């Protein structure tokens with residue numbers, strides 16, 4: 146159960162030896178999060194569609210501190226087997242970063258409904274399955290953290306073209322809010338990180354100078370902060386603007 150509110154909590158949680166799962170860590174934001182958390186002393190479990198293709202992190206970790214495991218957000222049972230392997234290796238789970246995601250154009254008039262389904266499954270249902278599988282361990286942690294890499298597209302819609310992506314990310318934000326209620330009494334805190342343009346493969350098509358986009362390493366810093374906020378400092382939504390566009 147949650148520690149007594151009468152005990153003073155640290156300004157930030159100690160990161161050393163905490164166990165974190167990160168999905169989609171092969172590249173982009175997830176890779177930057179893995180690098181950051183490994184450097185902070187977490188024991189790191191990476192869910193990857195192709196673990197054999199994974200290139201070692203800059204922080205060299207022994208097998209006692211790093212697990213790479215097959216994970217496909219769209220495959221039933223995949224989250225459960227990754228979580229079980231992580232618990233077996235490390236004996237506990239303190240945090241989950243649901244980062245894996247995809248983006249396709251889909252509007253009311255154009256777009257392939259199979260791609261809409263793929264976004265729903267990867268961006269909304271995948272994180273739900275992953276948090277659900279890890280939930281018993283997060284409850285036991287006392288300071289469990291459930292972080293979703295959502296998007297500013299979870300907060301606002303700025304064109305017709307990415308209606309499907311926004312639908313999936315609004316759903317992910319709703320899930321994150323619901324986790325806040327489900328986990329509060331157990332010390333679980335949930336956060337949705339909501340960045341605008343980040344310079345990764347996902348934005349390769351965007352006609353905007355990449356120097357003006359958010360760096361994946363910056364998102365990783367924000368994820369790290371969300372993971373280490375103490376139980377009495379919960380931030381369920383963290384919008385991050387690359388450009389002056391809206392008031393969040």
Ligand SMILES: NC(=O)c1ccc[n+]([C@@H]2O[C@H](COP(=O)([O-])OP(=O)(O)OC[C@H]3O[C@@H](n4cnc5c(N)ncnc54)[C@H](OP(=O)(O)O)[C@@H]3O)[C@@H](O)[C@H]2O)c1
Nearest residue numbers: 169171173174194217218244245246296342343345346347
């Ligand atoms: N880039 C942006 O501007 C931006 C802005 C806001 C939010 N986001 C969100 O941030 C997250 C990471 O995006 P990114 O920009 O880093 O994109 P990215 O470079 O395209 O990387 C996407 C990651 O998700 C993984 N992935 C995709 N489908 C998967 C599945 N079915 N199962 C497991 N893993 C899967 C990919 O693995 P593979 O290597 O195997 O394909 C890859 O590791 C996404 O949720 C995205 O929606 C991105």
